[in-house]
Amino acid sequence: xxxxxxxxxxxxxxxxxxxxxxxxxxxxxxxxxxxxxxxxxxxxxxxxxxxxxxxxxxxxxxxxxxxxxxxxxxxxxxxxxxxxxxxxxxxxxxxxxxxxxxxxxxxxxxxxxxxxxxxxxxxxxxxxxxxxxxxxxxxxxxxxxxxxxxxxxxxxxxxxxxxxxxxxxxxxxxxxxxxxxxxxxxxxxxxxxxxxxxxxxxxxxxxxxxxxxxxxxxxxxxxxxxxxxxxxxxxxxxxxxxxxxxxxxxxxxxxxxxxxxxxxxxxxxxxxxxxxxxxxxxxxxxxxxxxxxxxxxxxxxxxxxxxxxxxxxxxxxxxxxxxxxxxxxxxxxxxxxxxxxxxxxxxxxxxxxxxxxxxxxxxxxxxxxxxxxxxxxxxxxxxxx
Amino acid sequence: xxxxxxxxxxxxxxxxxxxxxxxxxxxxxxxxxxxxxxxxxxxxxxxxxxxxxxxxxxxxxxxxxxxxxxxxxxxxxxxxxxxxxxxxxxxxxxxxxxxxxxxxxxxxxxxxxxxxxxxxxxxxxxxxxxxxxxxxxxxxxxxxxxxxxxxxxxxxxxxxxxxxxxxxxxxxxxxxxxxxxxxxxxxxxxxxxxxxxxxxxxxxxxxxxxxxxxxxxxxxxxxxxxxxxxxxxxxxxxxxxxxxxxxxxxxxxxxxxxxxxxxxxxxxxxxxxxxxxxxxxxxxxxxxxxxxxxxxxxxxxxxxxxxxxxxxxxxxxxxxxxxxxxxxxx
Numbered sequence: 001x002x003x004x005x006x007x008x009x010x011x012x013x014x015x016x017x018x019x020x021x022x023x024x025x026x027x028x029x030x031x032x033x034x035x036x037x038x039x040x041x042x043x044x045x046x047x048x049x050x051x052x053x054x055x056x057x058x059x060x061x062x063x064x065x066x067x068x069x070x071x072x073x074x075x076x077x078x079x080x081x082x083x084x085x086x087x088x089x090x091x092x093x094x095x096x097x098x099x100x101x102x103x104x105x106x107x108x109x110x111x112x113x114x115x116x117x118x119x120x121x122x123x124x125x126x127x128x129x130x131x132x133x134x135x136x137x138x139x140x141x142x143x144x145x146x147x148x149x150x151x152x153x154x155x156x157x158x159x160x161x162x163x164x165x166x167x168x169x170x171x172x173x174x175x176x177x178x179x180x181x182x183x184x185x186x187x188x189x190x191x192x193x194x195x196x197x198x199x200x201x202x203x204x205x206x207x208x209x210x211x212x213x214x215x216x217x218x219x220x221x222x223x224x225x226x227x228x229x230x231x232x233x234x235x236x237x238x239x240x241x242x243x244x245x246x247x248x249x250x251x252x253x254x255x256x257x258x259x260x261x262x263x264x265x266x267x268x269x270x271x272x273x274x275x276x277x278x279x280x281x282x283x284x285x286x287x288x289x290x291x292x293x294x295x296x297x298x299x300x301x302x303x304x305x306x307x308x309x310x311x312x313x314x315x316x317x318x319x320x321x322x323x324x325x326x327x328x329x330x331x332x333x334x335x336x337x338x339x340x341x342x343x344x345x346x347x348x349x350x351x352x353x354x355x356x357x358x359x360x361x362x363x364x365x366x367x368x369x370x371x372x373x374x375x376x377x378x379x380x381x382x383x384x385x
Numbered sequence: 386x387x388x389x390x391x392x393x394x395x396x397x398x399x400x401x402x403x404x405x406x407x408x409x410x411x412x413x414x415x416x417x418x419x420x421x422x423x424x425x426x427x428x429x430x431x432x433x434x435x436x437x438x439x440x441x442x443x444x445x446x447x448x449x450x451x452x453x454x455x456x457x458x459x460x461x462x463x464x465x466x467x468x469x470x471x472x473x474x475x476x477x478x479x480x481x482x483x484x485x486x487x488x489x490x491x492x493x494x495x496x497x498x499x500x501x502x503x504x505x506x507x508x509x510x511x512x513x514x515x516x517x518x519x520x521x522x523x524x525x526x527x528x529x530x531x532x533x534x535x536x537x538x539x540x541x542x543x544x545x546x547x548x549x550x551x552x553x554x555x556x557x558x559x560x561x562x563x564x565x566x567x568x569x570x571x572x573x574x575x576x577x578x579x580x581x582x583x584x585x586x587x588x589x590x591x592x593x594x595x596x597x598x599x600x601x602x603x604x605x606x607x608x609x610x611x612x613x614x615x616x617x618x619x620x621x622x623x624x625x626x627x628x629x630x631x632x633x634x635x636x637x638x639x640x641x642x643x644x645x646x647x648x649x650x651x652x653x654x655x656x657x658x659x660x661x662x663x664x665x666x667x668x669x670x671x672x673x674x675x676x677x678x679x680x681x682x683x684x685x686x687x688x689x690x691x692x693x694x695x696x697x698x699x700x701x702x703x704x705x706x707x708x709x710x711x712x713x714x715x
Contacts, residue, residue, distance in 0.1 A: 226651030235414035
């Protein structure tokens with residue numbers, strides 16, 4: 001399912017920084033983070049990935065403003081309404097509008113067939129007034145980036161189509177980004193603490209402690225994770241609220257994800273222990289914590305950030321799979337995996353293929369994170385040639 | 386070589402022990418035990434629960450004993466008699482249920498692994514030998530996509546496309562007319578006709594990863610001094626690639642089984658569910674949803690042990706192929 005690649009693959013990019021990147025002599029005195037940044041900037045795909053990821057996280061933070069509707073807003077009259085095209089030009093002039101819907105019910109199957117009604121124009125506004133919400137949980141407002149003019153009474157707009165109960169898919173995808181993207185961050189944060197602690201202990205002390213921890217890591221890496229995740233997620237008590245469930249699922253995911261990070265930390269520790277500057281610090285009489293935090297940590301923090309970035313996609317994919325199978329998050333919580341539950345039924349997908357769109361969101365997020373992580377990893381060591 | 390194999394098998398014993406502990410914990414995780422479920426089921430049907438029968442069951446499963454004893458009873462029954470306990474949703478012994486489904490899952494996983502190898506090999510080699518060519522970019526792009534798209538999404542899209550454009554359902558393993566018939570050539574062909582879809586879907590992610598590994602390894606090898614020296618002596622380019630660098634670059638085919646195989650097994654669970662295949666995956670899901678824990682725990686146990694054995698076989702092959710591996714432990 002989720003797969004982590006051994007370190008060292010990916011498109012090869014020349015990353016050693018030369019004086020052409022900055023003014024003559026600037027390279028010689030530049031601090032490490034600047035060298036990493038110069039190396040990273042050359043990686044075009046990684047830059048693109050970074051922009052997309054920043055946009056997605058910003059979108060998740062300001063979801064209520066960006067989405068035309070709230071995630072609970074629905075209208076059963078518009079079940080499986082197809083996506084509408086947003087027209088920008090109105091008879092030669094600027095003007096946003098969508099055409100209305102006409103529906104016909106098949107007398108035998110009772111299914112609705114939708115056609116666009118070109119005689120009905122629904123005007124669309126930027127910064128329209130719609131449902132009230134609290135921006136960032138603080139400011140009460142009712143302004144949405146896009147909305148049909150006429151407030152809540154106007155006919156609904158479905159730019160990416162509607163689902164079985166007439167939820168707006170676009171709004172749901174934007175709101176779903178909040179859960180799907182944050183579960184990656186929170187899960188990786190938990191895994192990071194575990195991985196750093198155990199990997200650090202393993203690499204620093206070596207010997208029998210190292211062997212023990214390595215066996216545990218190998219154990220987790222060699223068994224299939226999805227059955228284990230499913231079994232643990234199934235044991236989460238059904239009475240738990242959405243927030244408790246969210247944290248339970250996150251902890252379950254990170255219980256297995258820490259192993260990869262622990263490996264990276266350990267191998268970096270092992271190779272750094274032999275470096276001259278560490279020996280020099282030891283000879284200088286620096287204390288153990290000072291050597292670790294002042295000398296060793298800065299020189300592998302960029303590796304850590306790269307590995308962390310590369311672990312987030314796995315988390316997102318795992319959450320999506322769990323929720324898709326119905327053992328992760330549950331509605332009314334909206335995540336991309338929960339939205340894809342609707343697509344489990346192939347009949348539903350064939351009448352409303354846009355139900356697969358949350359999957360496209362997953363793919364975009366995962367691809368961008370992979371590019372970003374690859375770029376970071378290649379740029380992580382500005383001194384290698 | 387024998388010493389290496391012996392060592393590797395010894396290392397596997399604690400691994401299998403750990404798997405059995407994890408599976409046992411999974412069985413014990415939901416509140417209540419097997420008997421509570423049985424009692425609830427019986428009372429739901431309006432039956433009177435016989436106290437004597439209850440006590441007999443309790444003794445049979447050792448439920449009044451401490452945890453360690455319960456674990457021992459459970460694992461020794463599995464090892465000695467092949468008795469995995471009772472599934473209450475099916476009212477059948479777990480072993481009987483598994484015997485029908487696990488071989489199919491194993492076959493699916495192994496075929497997917499083979500397909501992964503067969504597809505990834507030429508693409509990976511081409512991608513490395515013709516670095517930065519159009520074909521290389523196409524392969525790299527497909528590789529990235531294969532890693533980013535979850536298997537179930539590929540399966541869903543395939544099903545949707547074949548239903549909408551070819552008017553054909555690709556789900557299931559057998560067409561309805563063969564479902565209850567005996568095995569004959571027609572049924573076998575029908576099975577093969579359905580099987581390629583899950584194999585293709587399952588193989589996609591692993592193939593993508595393997596192409597990247599093979600390409601990176603071969604690229605590393607192609608720039609080594611011995612290759613340049615051989616080229617300087619006028620050796621043909623094809624012979625030059627096939628003779629040594631390719632042999633070295635082939636090693637990941639076996640060493641990556643360790644992480645491709647668990648991924649394939651995980652993928653099988655979810656893909657089988659989407660394509661409604663009659664394998665161990667959907668069985669596990671239904672068991673978990675109904676809290677049929679003996680069944681669920683046994684599937685986790687068997688699937689994990691099989692994965693570990695698969696990895697062991699690939700490690701032995703690797704040692705046979707690569708003297709550096711087998712001599713490291715001398």
